[in-house]
Structure formats: structure tokens, C-alpha cells
Amino acid sequence: MDTAIVLFTRDLRVHDHPALSAACERGGRVVPLFVLDPEVPAGHRTGFLLDCLADLRESLRSRHGDLLVRRGDVVAETMRLAREVEADAIYASADVSELGRSRERRLAGERVDVRLFPGLTVVPPGALTPSGGGDHYRVFTPYWRAWSRSRRRAVLPAPARVPVPSGLVAGDLPDHSSHPALEGGESAARARMNRWMTRGLDGYADGHDDLAGDRTSRLSPYLRFGCVSPLELADHAEAGADEEHTFVRQLCWRDFFHQVAWAFPRINRDDYRPGSRRWRDDAHAVSAWKEGMTGVPIVDAGMRQLLAEGWMHNRARMIVADYLVNHLGVDWRAGAAHFFDLLLDGDVANNSGNWQWMAGTGNSTRPGRVLNPVRQARRFDPGAAYIRRYVPELAGLPAIDAREPWRLSKEVPGYPAPLTPVE
Numbered sequence: 001m002d003t004a005i006v007l008f009t010r011d012l013r014v015h016d017h018p019a020l021s022a023a024c025e026r027g028g029r030v031v032p033l034f035v036l037d038p039e040v041p042a043g044h045r046t047g048f049l050l051d052c053l054a055d056l057r058e059s060l061r062s063r064h065g066d067l068l069v070r071r072g073d074v075v076a077e078t079m080r081l082a083r084e085v086e087a088d089a090i091y092a093s094a095d096v097s098e099l100g101r102s103r104e105r106r107l108a109g110e111r112v113d114v115r116l117f118p119g120l121t122v123v124p125p126g127a128l129t130p131s132g133g134g135d136h137y138r139v140f141t142p143y144w145r146a147w148s149r150s151r152r153r154a155v156l157p158a159p160a161r162v163p164v165p166s167g168l169v170a171g172d173l174p175d176h177s178s179h180p181a182l183e184g185g186e187s188a189a190r191a192r193m194n195r196w197m198t199r200g201l202d203g204y205a206d207g208h209d210d211l212a213g214d215r216t217s218r219l220s221p222y223l224r225f226g227c228v229s230p231l232e233l234a235d236h237a238e239a240g241a242d243e244e245h246t247f248v249r250q251l252c253w254r255d256f257f258h259q260v261a262w263a264f265p266r267i268n269r270d271d272y273r274p275g276s277r278r279w280r281d282d283a284h285a286v287s288a289w290k291e292g293m294t295g296v297p298i299v300d301a302g303m304r305q306l307l308a309e310g311w312m313h314n315r316a317r318m319i320v321a322d323y324l325v326n327h328l329g330v331d332w333r334a335g336a337a338h339f340f341d342l343l344l345d346g347d348v349a350n351n352s353g354n355w356q357w358m359a360g361t362g363n364s365t366r367p368g369r370v371l372n373p374v375r376q377a378r379r380f381d382p383g384a385a386y387i388r389r390y391v392p393e394l395a396g397l398p399a400i401d402a403r404e405p406w407r408l409s410k411e412v413p414g415y416p417a418p419l420t421p422v423e
């Protein structure tokens with residue numbers, strides 16, 4: 001009988017999973033697999049990833065299936081299992097990162113039929129190309145126009161039955177503790193998505209930049225691990241009122257950076273748009289930035305949110321990134337690496353794409369633009385509630401002093417003077 005391995009990577013769900021659905025529809029046996037590769041440690045994301053795998057295993061078991069877990073090199077372990085179960089095909093979701101694509105190339109070199117499916121983004125990278133030529137869009141607005149008009153595939157239901165052959169060793173999942181701030185997995189993702197659609201989306205257009213209001217979906221870690229389908233999310237949001245398009249536009253940003261990373265796989269290492277900019281080497285400034293001790297409260301609040309929660313509000317990400325590259329003059333790669341280590345949603349396309357945007361080496365059409373952190377704080381944290389939440393040294397001060405403590409006649413105990421002149 002035909003047997004297909006479904007290799008899960010960063011698509012840890014059963015709903016709207018084209019590779020899993022196609023394997024189940026083929027009529028043969030299906031072997032869902034995840035390989036924990038010690039060479040690709042998940043760092044701070046480990047607890048979240050293991051939650052996702054435990055949840056996926058439960059979902060597959062409730063559909064008469066299972067998730068096989070192996071440890072080692074993904075390609076070697078997949079091929080070892082392929083020989084064991086006599087698989088004739090490997091089904092997987094297509095990826096964009098250098099690592100993901102080298103895995104796909106290595107698999108394609110093996111004696112097995114490898115089939116790649118969409119699912120990582122709403123619109124697959126490379127599906128839309130500019131009329132003027134090129135394999136991807138370099139500028140967001142025309143991409144957004146083309147993306148909004150494009151025809152999409154239909155969202156797929158979860159398969160009712162996943163026919164896994166009997167007698168296979170499932171393999172243990174390591175013991176773990178969940179991430180303290182957010183439980184991983186498709187069940188938690190779908191619950192959050194449903195809550196967001198009914199209660200959160202309303203007001204997103206006006207509230208998404210309000211730092212203290214925390215009015216964004218926090219779905220990014222779930223999108224990062226594919227616990228929720230971006231296509232299903234976009235379809236849901238578009239079915240609602242006008243203002244929901246602000247949210248859909250954010251999903252388009254995600255697709256935009258994924259098609260850039262697909263076309264420019266060195267996005268996390270090389271400048272997308274090489275320039276002549278020279279970066280400063282300043283270990284002291286970088287460690288103050290990482291610790292949230294720059295003396296600029298809005299920057300420190302963002303960096304401390306990252307340390308405490310493994311997540312940071314988008315507006316704060318823009319402010320702290322701009323501060324590092326444009327005020328401290330430090331190479332964007334140092335900031336991107338720190339974000340990538342700590343963010344639950346850390347992924348190559350979105351992280352490096354946004355960092356390069358802020359550094360003026362990426363897809364921005366106004367590369368020389370610099371943000372003023374004081375004005376940003378006045379506008380997006382007027383009551384200083386965000387600053388007070390994450391910087392306890394400033395919690396007892398009136399809003400203006402918490403935002404701009406250098407105005408006070410005395411130093412705030414335990415809080416540094418600004419690293420660079422502000423205003």
C-alpha cells in the first residue's frame with residue numbers, strides 16, 4: 001500500500017494543512033513526523049514548541065493517527081523512517097528560510113517523491129510578481145494591491161481520519177514547562193483566534209499603536225509555528241467590517257517579508273540594499289540596550305517587555321530598533337540576533353525584514369527616516385502606563401517625568417541617565 005510521510009516543520013496544525021490533507025486524500029497510509037534537531041535549538045521557544053507538538057499529537061491521535069517524534073538531522077531521520085515504513089512519498093509545507101530550503105533541496109536529492117505544499121503564508125511566495133519584472137515585490141504598497149486582488153485557495157477542514165500504520169514507535173516528547181506567558185499549540189491558537197475575531201478585532205484600526213492598551217492579537221507566536229493558518233485568519237477577518245482590513249494588511253506585511261526572504265535567502269546576514277553605512281562597535285551601549293538600561297524610558301520599557309514576556313508590542317519594536325541603529329549607530333544584525341534569541345515569534349523573514357527596514361538597508365521607500373523616541377512616547381504612551389508597567393524605577397512618577405526623567409532636578413534612584421542626548 002502507498003505510504004506518505006507528512007514532515008511537519010513550522011506548520012504545527014491539522015486545520016487548513018494542505019500537505020496533511022493531500023496525504024490523507026491519497027488513500028494510502030500516512031505517517032506524520034516531526035524531527036527535533038539538536039543542531040537547530042529553539043532557545044526560548046523550546047517550551048512553546050513542545051506545547052505545540054504535544055497538542056498536535058493529541059489532535060492526530062483523536063483522528064486515529066499519531067505524531068512520530070525523532071531526534072537528529074531532519075533529512076537523515078526522515079529518510080531512515082521512510083525506509084522503515086517503505087514510504088514512497090514525503091509531503092511537506094514549502095518554507096522560505098535558507099535552512100528550510102536547504103532541507104527541501106537535500107530531501108529532493110533522495111530517492112523518494114518529495115511534494116511541497118502551500119500553507120506558510122496567505123499567498124505563496126513567488127505567486128505574485130510585479131508587472132515591471134522581477135521574481136518578487138520590493139515595495140509594499142503595490143504588493144498589497146496585487147495581494148488584495150489575488151485569488152486564493154479554499155481553506156481546508158482538518159482531516160477526519162489520519163490512517164497511520166500500526167506498530168510504529170511514536171517516540172517521546174521531552175518533559176518541559178510551558179512558556180510562562182503563552183501556552184503553545186493549535187488548540188490555544190484557535191481559541192485565541194476565535195476570541196480575537198469576536199472581541200478583539202473591533203477597535204484594532206484605532207488601537208493597534210496604543211502601547212499600554214495592548215490591543216493587538218498576540219497571534220504572532222502561533223503564526224510563527226503554524227498553529228493557525230494565515231489564510232484562515234485573513235478569510236475570517238475579511239468577512240467582517242471595513243476597519244478589519246487594517247488587521248488583514250498586517251497579515252499582508254507578513255506575506256510581503258516572506259516573499260522577500262524567499263527571493264533573498266541571505267536576508268538575516270546581508271544588506272538587502274547594500275549601502276555605504278558604517279556601524280559603530282559599542283559593547284557597552286549594546287548591553288545597556290539589551291538590559292533595558294539606556295536611560296530612555298520608552299526604549300527600556302520595550303526591551304524589558306521582551307526580557308519578561310518573550311514578546312514586544314510592534315510600536316515598541318520599531319522604537320527600540322530605530323534607537324539601536326539610528327541613535328546608537330549599531331549594526332542591525334546585533335539587534336536582530338538578540339530579538340531572534342528572545343522572541344517567541346522570532347522568525348527569519350519577519351525579524352530580519354523589519355530590522356533591515358528600520359536600518360534603511362531593506363524595503364523602506366524612505367530609508368533615511370529616524371524616529372524621535374520622546375515624541376514616540378508622547379504620542380503612543382501619553383499616560384506613560386506602558387513605561388510604568390515595565391520600568392518599576394519610574395512607576396511612581398507623574399506621566400511626563402516617567403517619559404522624560406532627565407527633566408527632573410534629581411536623578412531617579414537606580415535609573416541611568418540617557419546614553420545619548422535626547423529631544
Ligand SMILES: Cc1cc2nc3c(=O)[nH]c(=O)nc-3n(C[C@H](O)[C@H](O)[C@H](O)COP(=O)(O)OP(=O)(O)OC[C@H]3O[C@@H](n4cnc5c(N)ncnc54)[C@H](O)[C@@H]3O)c2cc1C
Nearest residue numbers: 216217218219220250254314317321345346347350351354
Ligand atoms: C524590529 C522588528 C522586528 C520584528 N520581528 C518579528 C519577528 O521576529 N516575528 C514576527 O512575527 N514579527 C516581527 N515583527 C513584526 C511585528 O512587530 C509582530 O508581528 C507583531 O508585533 C506581533 O504581534 P501581534 O500578533 O499582536 O500583531 P497584530 O498587530 O495582531 O498583527 C497580526 C499579525 O500580522 C503580522 N504582522 C504584524 N505586523 C507585522 C510586521 N511589521 N511585519 C510582518 N508581519 C507583521 C504578524 O504575523 C502578526 O501576528 C517585527 C517588527 C519589528 C519592527
